[in-house]
Structures are given as structure tokens and as C-alpha cells.
Amino acid sequence: MRVKIVEVAPRDGLQNEKESLDFKDKAHFIKLLVEAGHKDIEVGAFVNPEKIPQMASSGQVIGELQGIKRVNFWALVPNLKGYESATKSRVSQIAIFTAASETFNQKNINTSINGSFERFKEFVPHAKKNKIKIRGYVSTCFGCPYEGKVNPKAVLKVTERLLDMGVHEISIGDTIGVATPYQVRDLTKMLLKIMGPKKLALHFHDTRGTALANIVMGLESGLSIFDSSSGGLGGCPYAPGAAGNVSTEDLLYMLQGMGVRTGIDLNKQVAASLFIQEKLGHELSSRYLKSKY
Amino acid sequence: MRVKIVEVAPRDGLQNEKESLDFKDKAHFIKLLVEAGHKDIEVGAFVNPEKIPQMASSGQVIGELQGIKRVNFWALVPNLKGYESATKSRVSQIAIFTAASETFNQKNINTSINGSFERFKEFVPHAKKNKIKIRGYVSTCFGCPYEGKVNPKAVLKVTERLLDMGVHEISIGDTIGVATPYQVRDLTKMLLKIMGPKKLALHFHDTRGTALANIVMGLESGLSIFDSSSGGLGGCPYAPGAAGNVSTEDLLYMLQGMGVRTGIDLNKQVAASLFIQEKLGHELSSRYLKSKY
Numbered sequence: 001m002r003v004k005i006v007e008v009a010p011r012d013g014l015q016n017e018k019e020s021l022d023f024k025d026k027a028h029f030i031k032l033l034v035e036a037g038h039k040d041i042e043v044g045a046f047v048n049p050e051k052i053p054q055m056a057s058s059g060q061v062i063g064e065l066q067g068i069k070r071v072n073f074w075a076l077v078p079n080l081k082g083y084e085s086a087t088k089s090r091v092s093q094i095a096i097f098t099a100a101s102e103t104f105n106q107k108n109i110n111t112s113i114n115g116s117f118e119r120f121k122e123f124v125p126h127a128k129k130n131k132i133k134i135r136g137y138v139s140t141c142f143g144c145p146y147e148g149k150v151n152p153k154a155v156l157k158v159t160e161r162l163l164d165m166g167v168h169e170i171s172i173g174d175t176i177g178v179a180t181p182y183q184v185r186d187l188t189k190m191l192l193k194i195m196g197p198k199k200l201a202l203h204f205h206d207t208r209g210t211a212l213a214n215i216v217m218g219l220e221s222g223l224s225i226f227d228s229s230s231g232g233l234g235g236c237p238y239a240p241g242a243a244g245n246v247s248t249e250d251l252l253y254m255l256q257g258m259g260v261r262t263g264i265d266l267n268k269q270v271a272a273s274l275f276i277q278e279k280l281g282h283e284l285s286s287r288y289l290k291s292k293y
Numbered sequence: 294m295r296v297k298i299v300e301v302a303p304r305d306g307l308q309n310e311k312e313s314l315d316f317k318d319k320a321h322f323i324k325l326l327v328e329a330g331h332k333d334i335e336v337g338a339f340v341n342p343e344k345i346p347q348m349a350s351s352g353q354v355i356g357e358l359q360g361i362k363r364v365n366f367w368a369l370v371p372n373l374k375g376y377e378s379a380t381k382s383r384v385s386q387i388a389i390f391t392a393a394s395e396t397f398n399q400k401n402i403n404t405s406i407n408g409s410f411e412r413f414k415e416f417v418p419h420a421k422k423n424k425i426k427i428r429g430y431v432s433t434c435f436g437c438p439y440e441g442k443v444n445p446k447a448v449l450k451v452t453e454r455l456l457d458m459g460v461h462e463i464s465i466g467d468t469i470g471v472a473t474p475y476q477v478r479d480l481t482k483m484l485l486k487i488m489g490p491k492k493l494a495l496h497f498h499d500t501r502g503t504a505l506a507n508i509v510m511g512l513e514s515g516l517s518i519f520d521s522s523s524g525g526l527g528g529c530p531y532a533p534g535a536a537g538n539v540s541t542e543d544l545l546y547m548l549q550g551m552g553v554r555t556g557i558d559l560n561k562q563v564a565a566s567l568f569i570q571e572k573l574g575h576e577l578s579s580r581y582l583k584s585k586y
Contacts (some may be wrong), residue, residue, distance in 0.1 A: 126583035177584070181509050181548025209499075209580035211548075212506040216474050243580050250502035257473025257503075285538050287502035291470070 002261045003219070004040065005035055005248065006135075006171070006201060006227045009276065010061070011042040011076055012245060014235025015054050019165040021279055023057035024150060027274045033230065034071055036268035040094065045076035046085040059089040063127070066090070074135060078109060084122035087130070092126060096120055096167070097137035103142035104175070108139065117161060118138035124165055135169045136162035137203070139188065143178035152187050160194055169199050171227055174214070177243070181217035188221040201225035204246045205286070206232060211246035214255055222283025226251065231273040231284030247286035295554045296512070297333065298328055299494060299520045302569065303354070303463060304369055306334040307527025309537065310348050313424075313471045316350035316570055320357035322569045325366055326523065329561035335388065338369035339378040359383070364517070367428060371402060373570040376416035380423070387420060389413055389460070390430035395439035396466070401432065417458055428462045429455035430496070434480065436471035445480050453487060462492050465505070465522055470536070471499025474510040481514040483531060494518035497539045499525060499578070504539035505547055512553070519544065524566040524577030540579035543564060 008032050014021060021029075026043075035040055043065065044058025058075060065073055077083045077094045086094055098116040099105040105113050105252055129132055140147075141155045155172065172187070184202070190253055202225070203219045204211035215226050229249045233246030252266045270289065278285050303323050307314060313480055314322075319336075327332055336358065337351025351368060358366055370376045370387045391409040394396040398406050420427055433440075448465065456461055461536045465480070476496070484493055495503035495518070497510045508519050521544045527537030545559045561580065570577050 102521045132326060178550075180547050206502075206580060207584045208546050209505055209540065210501075210547050212502055213509045213547060216506045216509060221359070247502065254473050254503050255502050257471075259474045287499060290536070291500045 001219075001259070002224065002263075003255060003269035004225045005038070005251065005262050006040040006042065006225065006231065007038045007073070008042040008203075009033075009233040009246060009248070010229050011045055011055070011074075011182070011228035012227075013042060013229045014233050015045065015052060015232075016244065017054060017280060019280070020054045022237045023060040023064065025279050026057065026061045026099065027057070029230075029279070030061070030065060030270060032268070032272035034068055034277055035125075036272055037262075037264040039066055039070065039263065040072045040074065042074040042076070044143075045052055045078075046082035046089075047076065047078055059085065062089045063092060072133065077254060078124040079119045083127065084210045087132075091132070093133045093254075095135040095137055095228070096124065097139060098158060098162075099144075100150050100158050101140040101147045102146045103146035103271060104140045107146065115160060115211070117165075120165060124167075128166055133169075134167040134202075135171060136165075136167040137171045137173055139173045140175045141172045141179075142183055143176055145176050146203060151188055154196065156190055160267055163195055163199075169201055169225065170195070171203045171225075172203040173203040177205030177211065179204065179214050184214045184217045185221050186252050188218060188223060192222065197222045197224065203227035205234070206243040206250075212250060215246065215251065216254075230269065231277055231289055232286040233276070233284060243285040247284075247288065249286045249288035253288050294511075294552070295517065295556075297518045298331070298371060298519065298541065298544065298555055298557060299333040299335065299367070300331045300523065301335040301449065301496075301520050301538060302326075302523035302541070304338055304348070304367075305538060306522045308338065309347060309527050310347060312573070313349065316353040318359065318572050319354045320563060322523075322572070323352045323354070323358060323366075324361075325565035325568055327361055327494060328558040329565055330555075332556065333367065333534065335367040335369070336370045336462045338371075339382075340369065341372055341374035343578045355382045355384060362556060365426065367437045370416070372412045373415040378419065380425075383427070386426045386428065388428040388430060389417065390432060391451060391455075392432035392437075392468075393443050393451050394433040394440045396439035397433045397437045399569045401483065402440065403435045410458075413458060417460075418488075421459055426462075427456075427460045429460040430464045430466055431455070434465045434470055434472075435476055438469050445483055448480060449483055449487065452484060456488055462494055462518065463488070464494040464518075466496040467498055470498030470511070470525060472497065472507050473503055473549065474506050477507045477510045478514050481511060486516065490515045490517065494520055496520035498527070499536040499543075502536070505543060508539065508544065509547075513568045523562065524570055524582055525579040526569070526577060530580060536578040540577075540581065542581035546581050548585045
């Protein structure tokens with residue numbers, strides 16, 4: 001069995017840190033991830049630098065990565081303006097994002113779910129014409145901090161709309177880390193009725209410790225694309241001390257033990273995580289990192 | 294579906310803390326666990342107080358619990374001397390322990406696996422005559438800190454010997470937290486050939502974050518008894534900062550989301566864990582505890 005891991009620490013992780021790192025440090029971190037064997041890395045976001053200063057240097061970071069071949073560097077793009085900046089930086093993979101919960105979408109990106117699709121229409125067709133790969137994130141697929149439980153049908157509906165737009169991959173996000181394994185199995189089953197498993201990724205946060213269990217259930221349900229973050233970077237700013245994204249080391253350790261191939265070297269992954277941990281100056285939440293070092 | 298949880302924090306957890314708590318605080322902690330709905334709690338150990346001072350007050354702790362009905366209070370008993378102390382304290386459930394790895398057994402209890410069975414022979418028949426329930430722990434069933442990987446056949450052999458002695462329940466321990474889900478499935482399958490699922494418990498440490506994933510695989514393999522520890526207490530003294538036993542809150546949260554009944558109230562469990570966290574004066578490793586409080 002083989003699994004594709006999409007490493008999200010340089011964007012989803014670092015975006016949630018108080019301090020903005022120097023773009024050279026970020027680029028060095030990404031190069032260590034490439035050395036470890038990563039082929040899909042989310043490296044930045046072309047968003048409002050006044051709102052999210054941590055991502056302001058994304059163009060410079062991507063500049064440092066020119067010349068690296070056979071790795072997909074993904075950049076988050078919220079609207080036409082972001083898309084224009086992204087294309088100036090010669091990005092060839094973009095990620096767009098919306099949510100399964102109306103309230104979350106409103107609070108997160110200040111528009112309705114419909115509104116987010118209106119924004120997509122302004123640049124997604126252009127991206128497709130230019131053969132830019134598009135990843136669609138659906139946030140709050142299992143629970144919403146404002147609305148509570150989320151109806152799987154809402155996830156299905158948003159996913160269908162993204163597929164209709166022609167996105168190449170969809171990542172189903174458990175933004176606040178509330179999912180449990182049978183919910184994952186049920187939602188996956190439902191989604192596989194409208195799409196193939198090679199387009200469907202799962203994106204878990206380990207807020208309540210269930211992320212790896214959820215991934216195992218995703219695997220057993222036929223999926224093979226999982227997002228993870230070096231060291232578990234990405235803690236929610238509203239819950240200090242809480243775990244963030246599922247940690248890449250924990251995931252690699254588990255998959256390795258299960259005989260599942262990823263193409264990523266665990267020891268080199270640890271080296272990348274220790275580098276970024278030192279730059280950030282605080283302990284990361286990954287269990288595996290603490291177990292050995 | 295219904296699962297039995299065996300709460301091990303008052304023994305396996307507190308034994309690994311630097312400080313020894315006052316017996317009244319321990320008893321209060323245990324009473325909070327009973328209030329939460331726990332029916333199986335490991336409350337102490339009758340071991341050498343010079344070697345393990347944290348357990349020296351076990352007799353007093355158990356004294357404080359007299360009068361509580363319909364709860365199994367388990368005490369660890371290593372040898373005849375310990376058994377005599379345990380019976381003086383009117384314990385009616387004891388736990389005995391050995392390992393699947395020779396080197397670990399030697400370092401942990403200073404005798405071979407054979408030697409540990411020689412010790413059992415001195416008191417187990419007497420315990421059975423007195424209708425004392427006996428739980429058998431097998432340590433290092435997936436990996437050993439000295440020998441590395443452990444052969445499942447070694448686990449099978451020790452388990453068979455415990456069954457032959459007539460123990461009522463066997464707990465298969467991943468002492469250093471190295472197990473991954475398919476290993477759990479394979480070992481469970483092997484063990485279920487020689488015993489029924491109602492006698493077989495799994496005991497995971499969350500050192501590398503895989504404990505809940507392993508438990509899900511145990512559940513899917515037909516098991517329904519799992520050990521866990523309030524707050525994830527039980528960190529290995531050799532790995533500061535590392536996670537200990539799988540946290541009872543994380544486990545309860547997951548099982549609740551899966552529709553699996555435990556009879557334990559998650560909020561009351563949290564109250565018990567917060568009490569012991571305050572007494573210990575340091576943050577516990579449970580993810581769930583950090584996610585909300």
C-alpha cells in the first residue's frame with residue numbers, strides 16, 4: 001500500500017504562530033522537507049498581509065524554491081487578487097478554501113459559502129486554462145466552533161460544487177479536531193459515491209487525540225491521501241497548548257509500522273521538525289518528536 | 294457496543310511521578326473516579342516501599358475505600374509478601390505481572406520470566422481458593438527497550454501460561470508505546486485462538502501517538518476491555534515530556550463519538566483528572582484535557 005502525504009506546516013502550521021519567521025528560514029525548512037522526500041508541500045498563502053502577516057513573505061519563499069523539480073509546491077489563494085500575486089510568483093499549484101459551515105465561512109473569510117464560490121469563479125477558470133493544479137479545502141466537515149455538529153450532507157454539497165468547478169483534489173478538513181473514526185468512515189463512504197478515492201484527501205487536527213485513529217479508518221475505507229504537519233504545527237490560536245494538525249512524524253511512524261509506503265524518510269522528517277522547532281523557540285506537540293529527542 | 298475501561302492512573306500513573314501524594318488525596322482522586330462511573334480501578338501496589346515509595350501508602354488508600362460497593366479495586370502484587378499485605382488490606386482483586394521480553398523482566402523485577410511464574414505459584418493458588426480475582430499483565434508485548442521488537446509467539450507463550458494458572462483477565466501491554474494498528478490486529482487474532490475476547494484486555498501507552506488508533510483496531514478485532522489512565526498519567530521516567538498511558542479522556546471522547554458505551558461520564562472524568570493535575574502541579578499529557586480547559 002502507498003499513501004501520499006501533503007505536508008502543510010509551512011502554511012497551515014506557521015500561519016498559526018505568533019511570530020513571523022524570516023523567509024530564508026522558511027525556505028530552508030521547506031528544503032529540508034524536500035530532502036526528506038516530500039513531494040507535496042503547502043508553502044504559503046497569498047492573503048491580506050495586514051490580516052495574516054505570517055504569510056506576507058510567501059512570494060519570497062517561493063522565489064527561493066525555484067529550480068527544485070518534481071515537487072508540488074502549493075499556495076493558498078483566496079481571491080482574484082491573491083491569484084494574480086500567486087501567478088507572478090510562478091506558482092503552478094494553488095489551493096482554494098471554503099467550508100461546510102456557513103457561520104465558520106462568514107467568520108473566517110467574511111462571506112457565505114455561495115460568496116466563496118463567486119470568488120472562485122473569478123480566477124479558477126483562468127487557472128485551469130493555464131494548467132495550474134487546484135486543490136479545494138473544505139473546512140469544518142465534522143464540527144464547527146459556532147454551529148456545533150455539521151451535517152454530512154453539507155459537506156457533500158460543497159464537495160460536489162468543487163468537483164463541478166473541476167478542482168483536481170479535495171481535502172476534507174476537521175478544522176477543530178472533533179472527528180471520531182466511525183464518522184470518518186461514514187463520511188468517506190458517502191463522498192466516494194460522487195468521486196474517486198484518488199481525488200479525496202483527509203485533513204485532521206489532533207485536538208482531542210483522535211487524528212491517527214481517524215486516518216486508520218480513512219485508510220481502511222480506501223483513501224490514500226492525508227494532510228499532516230511537521231511537529232504537529234498549527235495549534236488553534238483560541239486554545240493555547242492544544243494540539244494542532246496531526247503530526248507528520250506520528251503519522252509516518254504509524255504508517256511505517258503498518259507497512260504503508262510514503263516515500264518519506266522519518267529521520268530526515270525529524271531533522272526538519274527539529275530545525276523549525278528551534279527557530280520557533282517552543283516545543284511542538286508531536287508525540288513522536290518527544291519520544292526520542 | 295459496550296466497552297469496559299480499566300482505569301490505571303492511581304497505580305500505573307502515580308507510580309511514575311516523582312512526588313508521592315498523600316494517601317488522602319489519592320483516595321479522594323479514586324472516589325472522583327468512582328463518581329464518574331468507573332467500575333475497575335487499579336488503586337495501588339504492594340511492592341517494596343524502598344524501591345517504589347509512591348506506592349507505600351497503598352494499604353491506607355484501600356482503607357479509605359472500604360464501603361464502596363460494586364467497584365473492582367485492583368492492587369498490584371509481585372510476590373508472596375505483597376500478597377500477604379494485600380490480603381491484610383482486604384483487597385479482593387489482585388494484578389500480577391510478567392513480561393514477554395526476558396531482558397525487560399530481569400531489569401524490571403529482577404528475575405526471568407520463569408522466575409516470575411515461580412513467584413506466582415507461591416500465592417496465586419491461595420488467592421484462587423479465596424475467590425480473589427486475578428488480572429495478569431504481560432509487559433513489552435510489542436517492543437522492549439532492551440531487546441527491540443518482540444516476537445508475538447513470546448507473548449502467546451506467556452499468555453498461555455497465565456491462562457493455565459487460571460487468571461481471570463489478561464492485559465497485553467505496549468509498555469514503551471511502539472505498537473501500530475496492524476500489529477495489534479495480528480496479535481489479537483493470534484491470542485483469540487487460545488482465549489475468549491472477554492478475558493483479553495489491551496494496555497497502550499501513547500508515546501508515539503498511536504494508542505487510540507491501536508484501540509480502534511482492537512475494537513474492530515472484537516475486543517472490549519481497554520486500560521487507560523486519567524490525564525494520560527504514567528509518563529516513562531526515562532523520557533521526560535513523553536506521553537504516558539493512553540488518556541482516559543481521549544479514549545472516552547473517541548468511544549462516545551463512535552457510539553460505544555462505557556458507563557463513564559466524560560465531564561466527571563475531567564473533574565477527576567483536573568483534581569489530580571492540580572495536586573501534582575504539572576500539566577498532564579491528555580489532548581482532550583488541553584482542548585477545553
